[in-house]
Amino acid sequence: MTEPVALERPDVLTELGQETLRRLMRVWFDFERRLGKVPILRRLDTGTFTREDHLALLRNLRPQVVEGGRWIARCASSFDRDHADVRSVVIGHAQEEHRDYEVLEADYVAIGGDLTDIQSRPRNIGTEALHAFLMHRASQPNPVDLLGAMWIIEGLGDKMANNWAERIEELSECGPEATRFIRYHGENDEGHLDKLYGMLDRTCTSPERADAIVKTSKVVARLYALQLEEIDHV
């Protein structure tokens, strides 16, 4: 039986791994530019973001965060014994994040939101599309392409903490007790990204797999932005 091994950041990526990372960086840059056009996020840049925007952002992120634990767990169960090392990493990840939404709910209450309101809010139409896609991919055998999804979602966690948290506090006039979810992700996602580099070398074993990873990153980037464009559109 294959022993689970730790996947750490390699000093040098394989040629295919490096090329895939370059492609993923381009997808990420495109994604960031697309986010720059999303109205609620553009208001962060122009300084017109309000407390109401902060509430709406948390309200619309929550369903995806709740579902996040599910698709990652589904993804783990779809890896066979030849991918036991990858499965170990994914299980660890699912364990770390599956109750993140409780932090998010506490932030919502801290800024004056109503707990039953956020808990009863259904997924917006962008979240529906994102969730359906992720669950679909996670149900395929050995879904290595979901590395592309992690690239976008973990990268966004990092961006939230480093670009958004302080700005949100400044503009919505709240303290750090209302941005714990956003900050928590930044503190932890750098470790996640290190694992991701290790996974890149492990999973980019053919050009077809590399293409699948890049394609899934593009779809997730588009649908994630859609989720943020469709604020409260349920």
Added chain:
Amino acid sequence: MTAFITSTGRFLPGPPIGVDEVEDVLGLVEGKPSRLKRRILKANGIETRHYAVDRTGRTTHSNTDMAVAAARACLERSPLEAADIGLLACATSQPDLPLPGFGSMVQGVLEIPSVELISTHGICSAGTMAAKAAFNTLRLGEQQTALVVSSELSSRMLKHTRYEAAGGHDKVDFQAEFLRWMLSDGAGAMLLESKPRGQCLRIDWIRSFSHADAFPVCMQVGSPLDREDARSWQDFPTYAEAEAAGALLVRQDLRLLENIVKLGVDGALRLIEEGVLNVKTLNHFLCHYSSHHFKSKVYDMLEMAGAGIDEEKWYTNLYTRGNTGCASIFIMLDEFWKDGRANVGDTILCMVPESGRFNTAYMHLTLVDA
């Protein structure tokens, strides 16, 4: 068809001004030294710079004067004379006169008859825009020679009296003061010919990627300090009122500025993907980073992408010539070339990221011997 840079020239006004003298030249706002100065000057790493204003605030050289001086220095190294120039392309962010175009004023002094004229407007990338227009005109075969001049006179906007007119220390924030310690004056010129002449720089391509669709304004002149006030300087009843509202101060949004690194890298990766840029065989990288602060960030991100450029290939004269906006890359190329840093066959990538509303330009050259 292609085009060749057969000569370059530069002009830097007055003596080099050291870090400790900067505020002596620009003046103390309300008689008090700046509290931010040290921090900003340390981060940008610029040791000496040049100003076309003296310590009394008087302009010693107009922007046109500097452009003409750089153009003449460029022509001095060429057998061609001003009258031989078919196209004159001039760039600046702050012409002496809002109207007519900067190129007309430069032509007037250079006395080039019946020249085809281009004036480009923007910030740091305006010079490469002018170069691209000239390059294309030569490639089309419509002209055989083009003089491209890029010149900046920022110090006029940085004098203490400007900040006092906008309300002094109480009103002027970090964003409005930041560029006071960054920008300085100078001009550069390049002569382009459709045929090579001796050792010259073949222009392989000039490309740019603008991202104003995805970002708000990052560096600007024209909006008042009050963010709620959507008027531009021209919407005020009088220019005096616009100045009092801070609408004539040059400002930088530091939070947005960080985007410049990834957008610069993004463009390089696009050109690699397209197959026109090969960083492995590249010999020299002339990067107009506005501040030393950004150098390691660009370096690290290129490295992460597997597109790293070895440190010894990087060249800049930012630290001794200052950040002269759109003139910087011209001044850099001139000094680089004259210092004999390139051998025949070497490839050179010039990169000009502009923070205004994010436009990044790239120029690829090869040193050839005709």
